[in-house]
Amino acid sequence: MPSESRRTPPRGQRPGGRPGPGRTGAAGRASVRPAAPAAGSAAAAALPRRSRFTGRAAVLLLVISLLTISYASSLRAYLDQRSHLEDLKGKIALRQAAIDDLEREQRRWEDPAYVKQQARDLNYVMPGETAYVVLGEDGEPLDSDASLTDPGTVAPKQPKAWWSRAWRSVELAGDPPVAEPPPATKIKDRQ
Template identity: 55%
Template sequence: MADRRTSSRASGPRGRTGPGRPARPTAGRPARPAAAAPVRRRPRLTSRATVLVVVLAVLVVSYASSARAYLQQRSELDALRAEIDQRESAIADLEREMRRWQDPAFVQQEARELGYVMPGETSYVVLDEDGEPLEASSELADPDEVGDQEEPAFWEDAWASVVLAGRPPADDGTPPLTEIDPGTDGAPE
């Protein structure tokens, strides 16, 4: 036994190597080459890797939902800003209109368009052939261009019906009229 102690102390502790000390083979056993050592395969997905993947997935999902909410709020904010701009322009238009109504000349012009006249003035309304007032945008024709339209005498219409009764139109295969059209002179079409 004494031999063993001295030989183990001389070779150093088994399996340990210190800085600067190479690993020496133990007495009686030859050193194994590194390639001949059995390689122990580690599983591709360890429990640590699984936990890391799960944590990353949770983070991605939470950031994605937060990003979606952020983008939705940005679009709502843009829509509200556009609405604010639209309302501010409407307010500016109304303020401009209010300043116009404080001008006496503008008020007088608007009153004249509604048909009001100043004290001492006389208002005339021009009527068309149907008796309806003409609109301000209408233009009157020159009386020299219109000419006189004389109504035909009543006997001319009566004589035309006598002539028509004496010479009826040739039968062209059209059925007789069942109603009289008030816009025609009574002659069939």
């Protein structure tokens, strides 16, 4: 038979011979239990509350925060690389367009007609041709790079009635305008 220390205690008794709460012990004595404080009393406020934040919750929170930080830094690196890749693709497209323009220009220069046109724009003439230079009133050559204005920016002229032009010719017949000097025939020497 097993020893008495190995025996299970009788019902209502804790191991070590102490009676459980609200029960009578082996000797028939009632256990003494402190009275529960009434709700809202000062004694209830003085008792410390057991925290719901356990060690397992702290470890779980730590693991989740580490994973979040790890994934956030990886996501940031991924997004930075994508934006850098998009920038590089844009630069490649611009450079490819520039290469295409240069290749087109090179094919143009291989055409003899284009070369002749470019030479004429620089005032070169073919053998046997005569070059003419337009002179201004002061005897200086006019610039060849003069440009036309946009027709939209010029104010349109108001049409005049036909009888006003006819009357103007009658007035000029009686008083002809002064003759202007003839245009220069030679280029003045530049000094």
